[in-house]
Amino acid sequence: MQSATVVVEGYLSGTRVDTFLSRHLRSYTSWRIHRLVRAGQVTVNGSVATPDQRVFTGEVVAVTLLEPPDNLMPAEKIAFEILFEDQWLLIVNKPAGLIIHPTGKDPSGTLTNAVQYHLDRQSDYPGQRKPGIVHRLDRETSGVVAIAKDHLSLRLLSIEFQRERIAKSYIALVEGVVTDDEATIDLPIGRSRGESSALMTCRGDALDAKPSKTCYEVIERYPQHTLICAKPRTGRLHQIRVHLATIGHPVVGDPFYGMCGELKPDRAVDDPPISRFIRRQALHAAEIAFTHPRTSQWQTFSAPLPSDMEQAIYATKMRWSHRLLTGSHESRWRSSPVSQQVPCWSEIQPQGPPHECWKPTFHRRHHTTLSRVRRDPPRWLPSSTYRCCRHDQHRRDTHRQRILFHLPIAPRRVHSAVSPHRSPRHRVEMRCRATVPRITVRCQSTLRKRRGDLHGHRWP
DSSP states (O other), rough: OEEEEEEOOOOGGTOHHHHHHHHOTSOOOHHHHHHHHTTTTTTEETTOOOTBBOTTTEEEEEEOOOOSSSSSOOOOOOOOOEEEEOEEEEEEOOOOOOOSOOOSOOSSSSSHHHHHHHTTTTTSSTTOOOOEOOOOOOOOOEEEEEEEHHHHHHHHHHHHHHOOOOEEEEEEESOOOOSEEEEEEEEEEEEOSSOOTTTTETTTOEEEEEOOOOEEEEEEEOOOEEEEEEESSSSOTTTHHHHHTTTTTTTTSSSBBOOOGOOOOOOTTTOOOSOSHHHHHHEEEEEEEEEETTTTEEEEOOOOOOOHHHHHHHHHHHHTTTOOOOHHHHHHHHHHHHGGOOOOGGGGGOOOHHHHHHHHOOTTTBBBOOOSOOOOOOOOOHHHEEEEEEEEETTTEEEEEEOOOOOOOOGGGGGGESSSSSTTTEEEEEEEEESSEEEEEEEEOOSSSTTTTEETTOOO
């Protein structure tokens, strides 16, 4: 037989004794507490309490627990990482794939069950303390979660969340290249019509739309993706995912929200993953900061980036760093006979003058050799990826040898001028600043076809 003693706080002054006890003994229902009061097992300052008696600040309430708790959370031994713990708070790092609390479809195997097992090991009897969930994360979102151990900490921390005095930061890998370094998304979010009530949208026909605001800043840009830090100012369901998808940059691997906020169709369990880089949505709750409910000190808690997101970021970065051609296209291109004489993408990054990097050779009649000439790209690449250019090599006093090769040219950074050596319709001088140092490139308009004869050599 267990007993508990609680001192009445100021915010619960004037409440009935059974209501007061049900707030602190959250593993017991109000009906079970009322039975204990009627049985004379509750005392206030040493006197037996009546069912309608009210308690006030500073009074000591003692209860003898004759019956076991009837609202007990099942405890399960599930491993999780603890970032911080004291007698009032528990900060954990939730892994991806673990749901926060039990639902109809998932009655067990949740983070709440795991925390209940952890609290029972610190208590005199099971159910003495119950985890207080202050905020939630999606199942496939990893990161830091704050959990209260007692009722007062839960109440004070909930007030901080309601008044938006909590600072949260999320790391997200999104589709596309975000142009703005910093921006704020201020769009109301509501439930989507005609779909599941769990899906949200920013469209004008959304149900029960509420004001929502998300600030973000770019951490690093990649050719086809962007790593950003999102800071939600409000706490709507799926807020970051919906806002980023609405502006045209959905989170990588998001199963619900696509480009421009479009809802994706339902997926089967055995369907392949959405993204080749990660098997879940690339969203991580990296940091949370708030005022401690008991010590009144501003504290910041952070969770390290999980390994799957680190691998996704690395794969996204390295996919275009060394070679332009990837996947099946690369294997098909590199296995062709022509590709044996073509340098890889990583080789087109000269550190000095062009003649020292490429080292071309010539035949007697100034025929360009095929050993260091970059061939035409395969037809499955877009035509804007490469341009047919000629580079002037100075030889002797006034004689020049031109070598035909291909360089990736950014259209926005190409500046044209008329060459003084020939008429404008024959040759145009351009400067390429894409991936090589300053190189003067000349386009020969006399090549009427991209695949024609050049000094007796036919292009494949």
